Amino acid sequence: MGRDDAHEIEQLLPLPEAVFHILLALAGGERHGYAIMQEVADLTGGQMHIGPGTLYGAIQRMLAGGLIDEVKSRGGVDDRRRTYRTTPFGRRVALAETERLRRLVTRARGAFVPKRT
Amino acid sequence: VPGSQRHDGALRLYRRLLRLYPAPFREEYEREMLGLVEDARAHASGPRARLALWARILADLCSTAPSEHLSMLKEDVRHAARALRRSPALAACVLLVFAVGTGATTAIFTLANAVLLRPLPFDEPDRLVLLDESAPTRDIASMGTTFPNLLDYQRQSRSFTGIGAFFASGFTVSGGAGDPERVDGAYVSWNLFDVLGVHPALGRAFLEEEDRSNVDTAVILGHGLWQRRFGADPGVLGRTVLVGGRSRLVVGIMPPGFRFPEAGEVWVPMSLDAAANTRTDNFLTAIARLAPGVSLEQASADMDAIMADIARRHPAAASEIVVNVRPLRDTLTADYQSVLVRLLVAGLFVLAIACTNVANLLLARAAGRRRELALRATLGANRRRIVRQLLTETLLLAALGGLAGAILGASIVPAILRSAPIDIPYWISLDPDWRVLAFSMLVITLAGLAAGVGPALQATRLDLVGVLTEGAKGAGLGQRVRRLREGLVALQIALSVVLLVGAGLMVRSFVNLAQADLGFRADDVLTFRLALPQARYPERPARAQFYGRAIGELSALPQVERVGAASAAPFGGTWWRTFLAEGETKSRLSELPPVLNVVVTPGYFAAMGISLDRGRDFTADDGPARPVVIVNRTIANRYWPGQDPVGRQVRIDSFLPDSPWRTVVGVAGDVRWSNPREEAPPTVYVPHAFEPLSSMTVVVRARTPVPTLAADVRTVIRRLDPELAVASVRPVAALVERANWSFRFYTQLFVVFAVIAVLLAAVGLSGMLALMVADRTHEIGIRLAIGAAPGTIVGMVVGRALVLAIVGIGAGALGAVALTRTLHGLLYGVTAQDWPTFAAALLMLLAVALIAGLIPARRAARVSPLVALKAD
Numbered sequence: 009m010g011r012d013d014a015h016e017i018e019q020l021l022p023l024p025e026a027v028f029h030i031l032l033a034l035a036g037g038e039r040h041g042y043a044i045m046q047e048v049a050d051l052t053g054g055q056m057h058i059g060p061g062t063l064y065g066a067i068q069r070m071l072a073g074g075l076i077d078e079v080k081s082r083g084g085v086d087d088r089r090r091t092y093r094t095t096p097f098g099r100r101v102a103l104a105e106t107e108r109l110r111r112l113v114t115r116a117r118g119a120f121v122p123k124r125t
Numbered sequence: 126v127p128g129s130q131r132h133d134g135a136l137r138l139y140r141r142l143l144r145l146y147p148a149p150f151r152e153e154y155e156r157e158m159l160g161l162v163e164d165a166r167a168h169a170s171g172p173r174a175r176l177a178l179w180a181r182i183l184a185d186l187c188s189t190a191p192s193e194h195l196s197m198l199k200e201d202v203r204h205a206a207r208a209l210r211r212s213p214a215l216a217a218c219v220l221l222v223f224a225v226g227t228g229a230t231t232a233i234f235t236l237a238n239a240v241l242l243r244p245l246p247f248d249e250p251d252r253l254v255l256l257d258e259s260a261p262t263r264d265i266a267s268m269g270t271t272f273p274n275l276l277d278y279q280r281q282s283r284s285f286t287g288i289g290a291f292f293a294s295g296f297t298v299s300g301g302a303g304d305p306e307r308v309d310g311a312y313v314s315w316n317l318f319d320v321l322g323v324h325p326a327l328g329r330a331f332l333e334e335e336d337r338s339n340v341d342t343a344v345i346l347g348h349g350l351w352q353r354r355f356g357a358d359p360g361v362l363g364r365t366v367l368v369g370g371r372s373r374l375v376v377g378i379m380p381p382g383f384r385f386p387e388a389g390e391v392w393v394p395m396s397l398d399a400a401a402n403t404r405t406d407n408f409l410t411a412i413a414r415l416a417p418g419v420s421l422e423q424a425s426a427d428m429d430a431i432m433a434d435i436a437r438r439h440p441a442a443a444s445e446i447v448v449n450v451r452p453l454r455d456t457l458t459a460d461y462q463s464v465l466v467r468l469l470v471a472g473l474f475v476l477a478i479a480c481t482n483v484a485n486l487l488l489a490r491a492a493g494r495r496r497e498l499a500l501r502a503t504l505g506a507n508r509r510r511i512v513r514q515l516l517t518e519t520l521l522l523a524a525l526g527g528l529a530g531a532i533l534g535a536s537i538v539p540a541i542l543r544s545a546p547i548d549i550p551y552w553i554s555l556d557p558d559w560r561v562l563a564f565s566m567l568v569i570t571l572a573g574l575a576a577g578v579g580p581a582l583q584a585t586r587l588d589l590v591g592v593l594t595e596g597a598k599g600a601g602l603g604q605r606v607r608r609l610r611e612g613l614v615a616l617q618i619a620l621s622v623v624l625l626v627g628a629g630l631m632v633r634s635f636v637n638l639a640q641a642d643l644g645f646r647a648d649d650v651l652t653f654r655l656a657l658p659q660a661r662y663p664e665r666p667a668r669a670q671f672y673g674r675a676i677g678e679l680s681a682l683p684q685v686e687r688v689g690a691a692s693a694a695p696f697g698g699t700w701w702r703t704f705l706a707e708g709e710t711k712s713r714l715s716e717l718p719p720v721l722n723v724v725v726t727p728g729y730f731a732a733m734g735i736s737l738d739r740g741r742d743f744t745a746d747d748g749p750a751r752p753v754v755i756v757n758r759t760i761a762n763r764y765w766p767g768q769d770p771v772g773r774q775v776r777i778d779s780f781l782p783d784s785p786w787r788t789v790v791g792v793a794g795d796v797r798w799s800n801p802r803e804e805a806p807p808t809v810y811v812p813h814a815f816e817p818l819s820s821m822t823v824v825v826r827a828r829t830p831v832p833t834l835a836a837d838v839r840t841v842i843r844r845l846d847p848e849l850a851v852a853s854v855r856p857v858a859a860l861v862e863r864a865n866w867s868f869r870f871y872t873q874l875f876v877v878f879a880v881i882a883v884l885l886a887a888v889g890l891s892g893m894l895a896l897m898v899a900d901r902t903h904e905i906g907i908r909l910a911i912g913a914a915p916g917t918i919v920g921m922v923v924g925r926a927l928v929l930a931i932v933g934i935g936a937g938a939l940g941a942v943a944l945t946r947t948l949h950g951l952l953y954g955v956t957a958q959d960w961p962t963f964a965a966a967l968l969m970l971l972a973v974a975l976i977a978g979l980i981p982a983r984r985a986a987r988v989s990p991l992v993a994l995k996a997d
Contacts, residue, residue, distance in 0.1 A: 041157050042161045046168075048932070061158070061193070065193055068154070
């Protein structure tokens with residue numbers, strides 16, 4: 009893998025907002041739908057609420073794209089909830105997006121923040 | 126707890142709203158989404174938070190449900206395009222078949238829409254009715270109305286906002302650019318355009334005082350005539366132009382596109398005199414606009430009462446007259462409706478054959494894709510998803526092929542009609558409109574679904590384990606699928622039989638029609654129309670004299686054999702009067718039979734090639750002093766069977782006091798004056814010297830076909846009177862062709878449909894057998910290996926073809942018996958159950974089936990046993 013999927017990652021950027029936030033929410037470990045929604049709300053200080061349709065639409069595409077996968081049920085009490093986690097590929101994509109955003113933020117800072125003399 | 130109940134209600138609503146998502150998405154995530162919403166609701170504290178939550182959820186639903194549909198559609202289309210690229214030959218076949226099916230249907234719909242569905246180009250056209258008199262006791266269904274009756278209608282009726290009237294005529298228009306020109310038009314009541322709700326684009330409509338008798342000073346021009354002749358100069362308003370030899374003030378220009386009654390472009394007030402018109406001169410067409418809230422029935426009752434009153438006052442003329450109030454649209458489209466509906470049915474048959482054909486192709490392909498589909502199913506795609514994708518493939522092909530076919534179909538029929546030698550009435554607009562668009566979209570969707578649903582469901586009825594574990598070969602088609610495919614092929618053959626029999630009957634009718642004895646010889650005869658302006662030829666003798674000179678000078682042309690003139694050209698309008706033979710005592714109008722009245726000059730019969738059975742032709746001396754007539758064979762046989770009619774006395778319109786007794790001087794052969802399909806009506810010929818009409822159709826018989834004859838004729842007429850327009854110059858053969866044109870067109874459409882149907886059925890049959898052979902290569906190989914003769918194999922395949930053909934032909938013949946009966950009114954000289962036509966159609970299809978079977982059969986016989994067995 010490694011170098012080989014660089015092109016593939018490039019194709020996915022920029023990530024849709026919901027996708028990046030979901031990856032971020034899953035960075036701390038596997039989560040089910042409601043937990044992802046909560047995490048995103050927390051991460052953004054309540055500014056961003058992902059609705060169920062947006063969430064599962066994104067999850068469907070992320071599963072198809074190999075960014076996340078479903079954690080096989082362990083037969084626990086919470087059996088009916090599907091739980092998701094990021095794949096290594098998903099982490100690399102998230103990292104690439106982060107890097108893209110960082111460069112953007114740096115440029116923006118240079119452009120908009122008044123320089124101290 | 127009341128609160129939680131409310132929540133449960135909201136949750137149930139949400140569950141219901143989830144149906145807005147595409148089914149596969151919903152099936153996958155419905156539980157998850159409900160769970161998530163339940164959690165979120167449990168964590169939301171307070172009514173405000175809950176309200177905010179539901180608002181967010183609803184907004185989310187509204188934005189993501191359509192986008193999920195769109196992305197699924199995109200994916201399906203992408204998938205479909207990829208699948209189709211893998212089998213381009215099949216895709217091309219399906220495209221073509223869809224294009225043909227939709228094209229045929231759309232073509233006919235375009236025509237039917239133009240004639241039957243589009244609103245007439247008048248204001249609120251549904252409120253317009255025709256006030257049409259009929260005489261049921263005399264078998265006269267439609268005879269217009271008379272001027273005195275019209276005045277009574279206008280005075281007494283309470284059901285209309287207005288009643289207008291007109292009678293069509295031609296006018297010679299001079300002034301502006303070019304030679305005097307004969308232009309179709311009409312004499313109209315001053316309010317007619319107002320009743321129609323069409324107003325002049327420039328100037329004004331007629332005033333009531335311009336319609337008084339003996340005023341005759343105004344004219345309204347059509348837009349086309351105004352552009353053509355007067356260079357679209359608005360200054361022509363208020364100027365006078367010469368119309369029918371009379372100076373008339375141009376008061377208005379009608380809007381572009383408006384023509385009336387059919388192709389007319391010039392209109393003048395009727396200016397009729399009530400005293401000079403009787404209640405038996407039915408030459409007017411009355412159009413009325415129903416008042417708001419008045420129904421057709423109420424208007425009918427109103428008119429019946431008025432007619433009863435007229436009959437009380439004028440029993441001799443009106444006692445058996447009935448006045449019918451009929452929607453204008455119905456009276457205009459009556460002639461076309463039945464044939465268009467039948468053609469539409471034929472078009473739908475072609476579409477049905479196309480759909481079954483595609484379904485068969487797809488079933489065949491599904492067999493080849495079973496492994497692919499089974500693999501996908503085991504990899505987790507659910508059946509609904511696969512069906513959806515297969516359907517998307519078919520719909521994509523239907524959309525592409527259908528669109529091409531629809532565009533072609535919608536443009537080809539108008540193109541044919543515009544180049545046809547017929548005048549298309551102006552109320553027929555052939556441009557495609559939203560109805561054509563909507564219809565073709567509907568047809569495309571239905572065709573795609575009809576052709577695609579069956580194969581998609583069939584392809585996904587999978588025994589997964591069976592398909593994946595069995596060998597590549599010998600995966601014989603399930604018995605059910607084979608039955609289905611054979612049934613579809615038989616259906617195609619059955620539908621083709623119906624179309625072929627229908628087309629056969631139409632062709633036989635057309636041949637009969639073309640061979641019918643019209644009563645005249647059409648070869649090398651030229652006709653043209655002359656109209657002497659009333660203003661310059663007011664005296665009857667002057668008119669008779671002019672035609673005498675014209676005929677004399679034309680006869681002197683070296684290439685001309687005979688010349689004559691008549692009040693009408695064949696199929697060019699009829700003039701009915703009543704007939705009384707000597708010894709009869711009928712006096713009531715209702716007892717007097719109608720006869721066709723034709724005014725002719727000496728030499729007319731010879732020029733037209735109409736036989737003169739007995740007696741003599743007219744001479745220039747048969748004037749008012751010596752009233753004579755020539756009757757046709759039909760009258761002679763009806764009134765004096767086996768006797769000599771010459772010397773008998775007859776009266777025309779005997780109810781008029783000044784109607785003289787006239788002597789029969791000859792018997793002419795029967796001529797089909799009204800229509801090539803109709804037997805010759807009883808006809809009375811009156812000499813032009815007796816009734817010197819100003820407007821006549823001149824007939825010139827040439828010795829040999831002369832291309833310059835028309836030019837020579839114009840030169841002669843110009844020399845006699847440079848102000849006269851030589852109009853409607855046409856060979857008589859062209860008149861016949863014109864009269865038969867629409868029937869020929871319908872016949873051609875039926876034939877084209879039948880040919881398409883038979884070709885599609887043949888290809889369908891052949892393709893299915895080819896697949897059967899491919900499917901049984903192994904078995905055929907074994908048979909050949911153990912010594913079966915190739916002939917047996919050929920027999921097996923061809924036998925199957927013939928069995929299917931016979932089943933299809935049998936069903937089709939029954940269908941044809943039931944359906945071609947509805948063609949009855951269209952047929953000529955052949956019955957709908959004409960057995961030779963049936964036999965020919967059935968034999969033709971049998972032969973086609975045989976050929977379609979032989980191609981795959983020969984391939985089967987060439988199977989090499991070695992290869993077939995090794996391939997396993």
